[in-house]
Amino acid sequence: MAFRATPGRTPPGPGPRSGIPSASFPSPQPPMAGPGGIEEEDEEEPAEIHLCVLWSSGYLGIAYYDTSDSTIHFMPDAPDHESLKLLQRVLDEINPQSVVTSAKQDEAMTRFLGKLASEEHREPKGPEIILLPSVDFGPEISKQRLLSGNYSFISDSMTATEKILFLSSIIPFDCVLTVRALGGLLKFLSRRRIGVELEDxxxxxxxxxxxKFVLTHLVSIDQDTYSVLQIFKSESHPSVYKVASGLKEGLSLFGILNRCRCKWGQKLLRLWFTRPTRELRELNSRLDVIQFFLMPQNLDMAQMLHRLLSHIKNVPLILKRMKLSHTKVSDWQVLYKTVYSALGLRDACRSLPQSIQLFQDIAQEFSDDLHHIASLIGKVVDFEESLAENRFTVLPNIDPDIDAKKRRLIGLPSFLTEVAQKELENLDSRIPSCSVIYIPLIGFLLSIPRLPFMVEASDFEIEGLDFMRTSCTIVAPGPRSWTRCWETCTARSGTRRPC
Structure with a gap:
């Protein structure tokens, strides 16, 4: 059994700028030759393309203006990875002179734009990056800008309702990012006055x-086709806790074929369904993998890879939490399992036929750095102690300074007891007891019971101590143990008699 895609089986798709235009004018006829010969034509100005792009929540909205035919091309909201490979393909295909986007972007888009900006001084020159205020890309203002525009292909006899219906049949107003990109593009054109700089x-x-704009390597499929063919079908989640926001995949082609063990695989499979490719090389590469795993002798290998993939989690999210110092103990466990599962996946793919491109890519991309990372995590993190204390804990004998601070922290209750005994010797004999409290970021506090003569503010003054406040709750020397008491005052040791 062999699978191979052939050019004859590939369905024809639209070209890079094919689609349904809202209106078009007859192409101008070439000038007729006069009796004296062919008329001299004026040298045409080179066409310019100005691209407007927005990226949010994993989706991309694209619109651009082509001066060669004075037409706006748009791409409905399309899913894209954080690496923005789809956007890079668009840039390579249309080669715009400028890229317009919102000044408010996330890190992935900022890095991509920074890379583009660095190419402006190279040869060939990269596109100009233009940032507009985020308010110019608002959904409502962009929609109103589209509906209120003066277009030469719309008759003046149309009413406002007819104009809205006409534009709604052309522009997908349900694609929010596309509408915002179109609105931002119209704002940019009105500011730059492309092609009418010298006019009134x-x-x-x-x-x-x-x-509608479609890349040459993709097949254009609208939402009606996805719905009628039941490629995707979202249903309300049966759980009462997820009725408001939770949706699950119903009986659909995607749900039947989805056997992915991790969320990244599900996202990639959905991306393949939403962006069907026409490249034979890519199709044949996928068919080679399918053919390999359909063989009965490879069933055990497929099950083992399934188990390894189930332990691979969202590493970028964990790294983001680490960057913000919001890491939990479970994040370290997940990262440790993910790295070791990736190593197992690499070793398994190295034993498989390298003639299959997928196995070759995994064997090369998963380097020995993963083994080094897993070894460091295993040697540094004390998972048992971290789970017991619900905080990140380092194994002993890693850093002498950390070990010394841990011993000091463990011995803090007995140390505070000794301090309290010494403080009690220096206090008034009428004070029967005292407690020393340590509060992080504040310091050591000395708590004593309130005596009958302590009425005015001056009665709370004790030599060598600074009065803080009266309280009915104190912290006992033991960690995380709170004790109730009545009529106590809290003081902090001064410079003359430090704790």
Whole structure:
């Protein structure tokens, strides 16, 4: 049994700028030759393309204006990875002169734009990066900007309702990012006045139509097709706790074929369904993997890879928590299991036929650095103690300073007891007892019971101590143990008699 995609089986798809235009004008006829010969044509200005792009929550909204035909092309909201590979393909295909986006972006988009900006001074020159205020990309203001625009392909006899219906049949207003990108593009065109720089201010930038843009290597499928063919079908979650926001995949082609063991695999499979490719090389590479795992002798290997993939979690999210110092003990456990599972996946793929591109990529990309990371985590993190104390704990004999501080922390209750005994010797004989409290970021506090003569503020003054406040709750020397008492005052040791 062999699988191979052939050019004859590949369904024809639209070209890079094919789609349904809102309106179009007849192409101008070439000038007729006069009696004296062919008329001299003026040298045409090179066409310019101005791209507007937005990326949010894993989806990409793209729209661009082409001066060669004065048409706006748009791409409906398309899923894209944080590496923004789809956006890079768009840039490679249309080669824009400028890239317009919102000044408010996340880290992934900021890094991508920074890389583009560094190419402006190279040859060939990269696109110009233009940042507009985020308010120019608001959903409502962008929609109103689209509906209120003056377009030459819309008859003046149309009513406002007819104009809205006409534009709604062309522009996917349910794609929020695309609408925002179109609104930002119109704002940019009105500011730059592309093509009408020398005209009067009341002359707007000519827009002769809206067209759907599809990359050459992708197949264009609209939402109606996905719904009718039941490729995706979302249903309300049966749990009462997730009725408001939770959706689950119903009976659909995606749900039947989804056998992924990790969320990253599910996202990639959904990405393949939403962006079907026409590249034979990519299709044949996927078919080679399917053919390999359909063989009965490879069933055990498939099950082992399934088990390894089930332990691979969201590493970027864990690294983000570490960067913000919000790491939990469970995050270290998940990271440790993920790294070791990735090592097992690499070793398994190295034993498989390297003629299959997927196995070769995994064997090469998963380097020995993973083994070094797993070894460091295992030698440093004390998982048993961390789970018992519910905080990150380092194994002994890793750092002498850390070991000394841990011993000091463990001996803190007995140390505070000794301090309290010494303080009691120096206090007034009428004070029967005292307690020493340590509060992080504040320091040591000395708590004594309130005596009958302590009425005015001056009665609380004790030589060598600074009065803080009266309280009915004190902290006992033992860790995390709170004791109730009545009529106590809290003081902090001064410079003359430090704790």
């Amino acid at each position: 201010y009341d002359v707007g930038v000519p827009i002769l139509g809206f067209k």
